[in-house]
Amino acid sequence: MVRVGIDIGGTGIKVGIIDAHHSIIGEGTIPTLTDIPFEAQVQNMAKCVEDTAAKAGVEPYQIEMVGVGIPGIANSAGEVIKCTNMGWFHVPFRSVFRRFLDVPVRIDNDANVAALAESVAGVSKGTSSSVFITIGTGIGSGIIINGKIWNGFHGIGGELGHVILCLNGVPCTCGNRGCLERYCSATALIRMGREAVAAHPESMILSMAGGDPAKIEARTVIDSARQNDPVAVQVYGEYIDYLAQAIASVVNLLDPEVVVIGGGVSKAGDFLMEPLLREYPKYVIFNDQPIPEIKLAVLGSRAGVIGAAML
Amino acid sequence: MVRVGIDIGGTGIKVGIIDAHHSIIGEGTIPTLTDIPFEAQVQNMAKCVEDTAAKAGVEPYQIEMVGVGIPGIANSAGEVIKCTNMGWFHVPFRSVFRRFLDVPVRIDNDANVAALAESVAGVSKGTSSSVFITIGTGIGSGIIINGKIWNGFHGIGGELGHVILCLNGVPCTCGNRGCLERYCSATALIRMGREAVAAHPESMILSMAGGDPAKIEARTVIDSARQNDPVAVQVYGEYIDYLAQAIASVVNLLDPEVVVIGGGVSKAGDFLMEPLLREYPKYVIFNDQPIPEIKLAVLGSRAGVIGAAML
Numbered sequence: 001m002v003r004v005g006i007d008i009g010g011t012g013i014k015v016g017i018i019d020a021h022h023s024i025i026g027e028g029t030i031p032t033l034t035d036i037p038f039e040a041q042v043q044n045m046a047k048c049v050e051d052t053a054a055k056a057g058v059e060p061y062q063i064e065m066v067g068v069g070i071p072g073i074a075n076s077a078g079e080v081i082k083c084t085n086m087g088w089f090h091v092p093f094r095s096v097f098r099r100f101l102d103v104p105v106r107i108d109n110d111a112n113v114a115a116l117a118e119s120v121a122g123v124s125k126g127t128s129s130s131v132f133i134t135i136g137t138g139i140g141s142g143i144i145i146n147g148k149i150w151n152g153f154h155g156i157g158g159e160l161g162h163v164i165l166c167l168n169g170v171p172c173t174c175g176n177r178g179c180l181e182r183y184c185s186a187t188a189l190i191r192m193g194r195e196a197v198a199a200h201p202e203s204m205i206l207s208m209a210g211g212d213p214a215k216i217e218a219r220t221v222i223d224s225a226r227q228n229d230p231v232a233v234q235v236y237g238e239y240i241d242y243l244a245q246a247i248a249s250v251v252n253l254l255d256p257e258v259v260v261i262g263g264g265v266s267k268a269g270d271f272l273m274e275p276l277l278r279e280y281p282k283y284v285i286f287n288d289q290p291i292p293e294i295k296l297a298v299l300g301s302r303a304g305v306i307g308a309a310m311l
Numbered sequence: 312m313v314r315v316g317i318d319i320g321g322t323g324i325k326v327g328i329i330d331a332h333h334s335i336i337g338e339g340t341i342p343t344l345t346d347i348p349f350e351a352q353v354q355n356m357a358k359c360v361e362d363t364a365a366k367a368g369v370e371p372y373q374i375e376m377v378g379v380g381i382p383g384i385a386n387s388a389g390e391v392i393k394c395t396n397m398g399w400f401h402v403p404f405r406s407v408f409r410r411f412l413d414v415p416v417r418i419d420n421d422a423n424v425a426a427l428a429e430s431v432a433g434v435s436k437g438t439s440s441s442v443f444i445t446i447g448t449g450i451g452s453g454i455i456i457n458g459k460i461w462n463g464f465h466g467i468g469g470e471l472g473h474v475i476l477c478l479n480g481v482p483c484t485c486g487n488r489g490c491l492e493r494y495c496s497a498t499a500l501i502r503m504g505r506e507a508v509a510a511h512p513e514s515m516i517l518s519m520a521g522g523d524p525a526k527i528e529a530r531t532v533i534d535s536a537r538q539n540d541p542v543a544v545q546v547y548g549e550y551i552d553y554l555a556q557a558i559a560s561v562v563n564l565l566d567p568e569v570v571v572i573g574g575g576v577s578k579a580g581d582f583l584m585e586p587l588l589r590e591y592p593k594y595v596i597f598n599d600q601p602i603p604e605i606k607l608a609v610l611g612s613r614a615g616v617i618g619a620a621m622l
Contacts, residue, residue, distance in 0.1 A: 073597060073600070081597075081600060082597070082599075082600075127464075128464070129463075129464050141564075143564075143565075145456055145461065146457070150456065150565075151566070152440075152562075152565060152566020152567070153438075153439070153440050153566055153567055153568040153603065154566055154568075154597075154600055154601045154602060154603065155566070155600070156562070156563075156566045156595070156596070156597040156600050156602065157562070157563070157564060157565050157566030158564065158566075159563040159564065159596050159597070160563075160564055162560075162563045162596040163474075163560040163563055163564050164476060164556045164557070164559070164560045164594065165475060165476075165478055166477055166478040166480075166489075167476055167477040167480065167489075167494065167553060167556065169477075169478070174596055176556075176593075176594055178477075178478075183478065242478060245475045245478065245487075246475070248475070249473075249474040249475045250564075251463075251467070251468070252467075252468070252470040252471075252473045252474055253452075253454075253468060253469065253470065253471055253474050253561075253564070253565075254454075254461075254463060254468050254564075254565075255462070255463020255464055255465055255466070255467045255468030255469075256463070256464055257464040257465075282487075283475065283487055284467070285467070285470050285473040285485055286384060286392075286393070286465075286467035286470070288393075289384070289392060289393075289465055289466070289467050290465045291465060291467065292464065292465065
C-alpha cells in the first residue's frame with residue numbers, strides 16, 4: 001500500500017506517491033489551471049494521481065488514501081471552504097474527487113501539511129509538538145500538538161501571519177494593520193530594504209539591485225548584509241529582531257518542543273539562525289528554563305506531498 | 312471520595328473540598344506567609360487541608376488528590392520551578408507536602424487552573440478547547456486543548472500577557488517592550504486614563520478620582536465611559552480595540568471553541584462584551600466563517616480551588 005500527496009501550488013500541482021518509509025517513489029506535475037470548471041480541475045488531479053501511480057508501478061487499489069495540501073482552508077467533511085488562488089469557495093472536493101478515483105481523501109492547509117511532514121519525516125521527527133513557520137511572500141504556519149495538526153475548532157487557526165505584532169502598524173493585505181507577516185516575511189524584508197535605500201542610496205543593497213529599488217529582493221538585503229554593508233546590516237538586524245519577537249511570542253503562548261523555520265528566507269541558513277538563536281531567548285518570558293529549539297526545515301519543496309500523504 | 316484544591320494567592324491561601332459534582336463542600340483559608348521556611352509553608356497548607364476536610368466531615372483517606380494552583384510554573388514531577396510571590400525556586404513541593412499528608416499532588420499555574428475550572432464546571436463546560444484570559448493587574452491565560460491544559464512542552468507556555476502586541480511599544484515589567492498586558496490589562500486602562508487626563512483635565516475620569524490621577528482605577532475609566540464622558544469613551548474605545556486585536560490574534564493562531572474572559576475588568580459585564588463582540592471579528596482573518604464565541608467566566612474566585620481539584 002502507498003499513500004498519495006497532492007500539493008496545490010500557484011503555478012503547478014504536484015503529486016507524490018509515498019511509501020511506508022515516507023519516501024517519494026513517484027512524482028508527477030500538472031499546471032495549475034484556474035480557468036476551467038472545478039470538476040475538470042479535480043478530474044485532472046485524479047488523472048495525474050493515476051498516471052503517476054502507474055509509472056511507479058502502483059495499481060489504484062494499492063492507494064490507501066490521497067491527501068491534499070491547499071493554500072486555503074478545508075473542513076473534515078472534505079469540503080474546501082476557501083482557496084482563493086483556485087477560485088474555490090465551499091466546494092465538495094472529496095466527493096467530486098472520489099467520482100474519478102474512489103479512495104479516502106483528506107484535505108488541509110498547505111502550511112499545516114508542511115508542519116506535519118517535518119514532524120513525521122523531517123527535522124522535527126520524533127517530537128510531539130512543534131510550530132512550523134514558513135517565511136516567504138507571506139508567513140504560513142502549522143501547529144502540531146500531540147502529534148496532530150491543530151488548526152482550531154472551526155478550522156481557522158494556525159494563521160500566525162495575521163497575529164497582530166504591531167498595533168496601528170504597517171497596513172496588511174488582509175485589511176488590518178500590523179500583522180506579523182508585515183514584519184517577518186520576505187516581503188517585509190524587501191520593504192525595509194527599499195525604505196533604507198531611499199534614505200541611504202549609497203547602500204550596497206541598491207547597487208546589487210542594479211540601482212533599481214523595485215529589483216530589491218529579500219536575498220539582495222541578506223547578501224548585502226553578509227558583505228557587511230552597514231545599511232544592510234542595520235536593516236537585517238532589525239528584521240531578525242522582529243522575527244525573534246514573533247517566535248518568542250509563539251513560544252510564550254504555545255511553548256512547542258521545537259520551532260521549525262522553512263520557506264525562502266530560511267535558505268539564508270546559518271546567517272539567519274545564528275542571530276535568531278542569539279536574540280530570540282531575550283523575549284521568552286521564562287528564559288531561565290529550557291526553551292524550544294529553533295531548527296531549519298529539511299524537506300523543502302517535498303514537504304507538500306509528503307505531509308499531504310500523512311494526513 | 313473528594314478532591315481538594317489549593318489556590319495560592321498574594322494575601323491568602325484558599326483550600327476547597329470538591330465533590331464529584333464539582334461543588335465546594337468545604338472551604339478554608341490561611342494567610343500567605345512568605346517569611347517562614349518553605350517546609351513550614353507547606354505544612355501549614357497540609358494542615359489547612361486536613362482541618363477543612365475534617366470540618367466538612369471528610370477523613371484524610373477519602374481525599375483522592377490535592378491540586379495546587381500557583382502564580383508561577385511547576386513541572387509534572389511536582390516541583391515548583393518558579394513562584395516569585397512565595398519565594399519558591401525549584402522546590403520539591405509534592406514530596407514535602409506528602410510528608411505531611413500522603414495523597415497524590417498535582418500543581419499548575421493559576422491561570423491554567425482557572426481555565427480548566429471553567430472548562431470542566433464553568434462557562435466553557437462541554438467544550439473541548441478554550442482559551443481563558445484573566446484581565447487584572449496583568450494578563451493571565453490558560454489554554455485547553457482536547458479537554459486538557461496545554462502549558463507547553465517545557466511548561467513555559469500559556470503566557471499570553473507576554474506575547475508582543477506592539478513592536479517597540481510600552482516597556483513591560485518583564486524587561487521587554489510592547490507586551491500584550493501593557494495594552495490589555497487593568498493596569499493598561501489605568502495608564503491610558505492617566506495619560507488622557509493629563510491632556511484633558513476636564514474629563515470626568517479625573518473628577519471621579521477626586522482630582523488625583525494616582526487614584527484613577529480601571530473602574531474609574533469604565534464608569535466615566537458608561538456616563539458618556541467623551542474622554543473616557545475615547546480611552547475605553549481604544550482599550551477595547553486593543554483587546555479585540557489581542558483576542559483575534561489568539562483566534563487567528565489557536566481558534567479555540569470559545570474564549571473565556573475573567574478577572575477584574577470582566578466585571579464590566581455587557582459594557583465590556585458588547586463592544587468587544589462587535590469589534591473582535593474585524594481582526595479575525597477568516598471572519599466569514601464561524602469563529603469562536605467570547606464568554607464571561609462564571610466561577611469567579613471559586614475557579615482557583617475548583618480547577619486545582621480537577622488537575
